[in-house]
Amino acid sequence: MIKQWFKCAIGAALISISATAFVHADEVNLVGNKVETFINDNNQPSRLSALVAAALKDTPHSITATTQAWSGSGLRSGQFDGYIDHYSLNDPQRGFVYSQTYAQVNLHVASTDADAASMNRLDQLYRKRVGMENRFANTDQVRSQRAVNWARSPDFIGNMQQLAGQRVNYIVADKVMLDEMNKLLVAIDEEPLYISSKPLFVVDISLGMSTNFSNAQSVINALNEGIQNLKTSNEYDNIYLPDQSAPSTLDEALYEDILKRW
Numbered sequence: 001m002i003k004q005w006f007k008c009a010i011g012a013a014l015i016s017i018s019a020t021a022f023v024h025a026d027e028v029n030l031v032g033n034k035v036e037t038f039i040n041d042n043n044q045p046s047r048l049s050a051l052v053a054a055a056l057k058d059t060p061h062s063i064t065a066t067t068q069a070w071s072g073s074g075l076r077s078g079q080f081d082g083y084i085d086h087y088s089l090n091d092p093q094r095g096f097v098y099s100q101t102y103a104q105v106n107l108h109v110a111s112t113d114a115d116a117a118s119m120n121r122l123d124q125l126y127r128k129r130v131g132m133e134n135r136f137a138n139t140d141q142v143r144s145q146r147a148v149n150w151a152r153s154p155d156f157i158g159n160m161q162q163l164a165g166q167r168v169n170y171i172v173a174d175k176v177m178l179d180e181m182n183k184l185l186v187a188i189d190e191e192p193l194y195i196s197s198k199p200l201f202v203v204d205i206s207l208g209m210s211t212n213f214s215n216a217q218s219v220i221n222a223l224n225e226g227i228q229n230l231k232t233s234n235e236y237d238n239i240y241l242p243d244q245s246a247p248s249t250l251d252e253a254l255y256e257d258i259l260k261r262w
Contacts, residue, residue: 028061028219030207031071031080035135036156037177037242037249039085041065045249051103051240052084052207055226059219075210082209082219089139089203099207099220102227103240106175106199107136111163113194116170120198122148131162131171136203157254164258172200176242183248184255190262 032039032049040046049063063084066074074080082096087105092098109119109130119125122145129149136142137152151168153159156177162168175195182192207223209216230236242249252259 026060026215028056028059028082028213028215029064029080030061030082030084031064031066031074032084033068033071033135034065035085036251036254037180038174039063039065044251045242047240047242047249048084048103048205051227051230051236052223054230054235054239055102055223056219057226059222061219078210078212080210081213082207082216084205084207086206086208087135087139087203088206089136089141089201091140093208095211096208097211097216097220098209099223100227101204101206102223103205105203105205107172107201107203108175108178108199109170109172109196110178110193111170112191113169116194116196119170119196120200122200125170128170129168131159131168131173133159133173136172136201141201157258160255160258164261175199177250179244180242180248180250181255184250184252184259185262187248188259188262190259 030052034040035048037045038048040049046065049065052063053061064071064074064080071080071083075083086092086096086098088101109116109125111119125148127147127149129151131151131153132142133156134152134154137150142150151162153162156173159171159173160181163171178193178195182195185192207220209219213219227236230239
């Protein structure tokens with residue numbers, strides 16, 4: 001009986017080793033929707049992609065930056081095994097399992113008007129026209145906030161154009177992106193944006209893996225462990241948060257027209 005138990009134990013160990021080896025031998029294909037400084041390509045700043053890449057450094061993988069339409073079709077067809085940017089403003093998708101929260105986006109109110117600094121609750125924006133990027137505005141949670149007149153835009157620069165053109169008096173945006181915009185404004189001796197002291201929304205970000213991918217949980221476990229290691233070694237902030245003393249990570253050439261009209 002002992003001999004038989006020993007054989008079973010050895011067999012189970014070999015299966016476990018084989019499964020682990022499979023994860024590390026085959027490349028995991030991940031995708032994310034392009035967002036300036038966040039998920040990008042062509043050697044542009046890509047903070048979220050860099051964070052996932054660092055956390056999964058021991059797991060062969062690729063991260064494709066693309067549009068929402070292409071990422072969605074790629075996930076449905078099986079071209080991609082998972083996606084790196086599930087926002088907690090959306091309900092989890094059926095057929096996916098999710099990692100722990102590994103990053104956050106704090107959405108603050110910003111404006112050229114000083115009262116934005118005290119706009120820390122949604123009811124303070126009642127019936128006001130407020131700019132917001134599609135990636136946040138077209139989500140389950142924000143759609144339910146009907147007391148605010150959301151003015152949607154495709155990206156952060158579009159949101160800034162709405163504010164610069166006075167089509168809105170306020171925008172709600174990623175605090176990191178707003179700080180980077182203020183660097184551009186200060187560099188040309190313009191007044192920086194007023195930014196609320198507290199976020200209106202705190203958006204948790206998770207990795208989603210398709211349940212059709214046999215080693216989905218192994219990848220999630222690797223990411224969770226990798227993120228914790230980055231935090232322990234103090235590498236996390238260096239990767240994800242731009243240096244406040246460094247030049248803006250926003251492409252100044254893209255914002256030239258906005259800065260001229262500011």
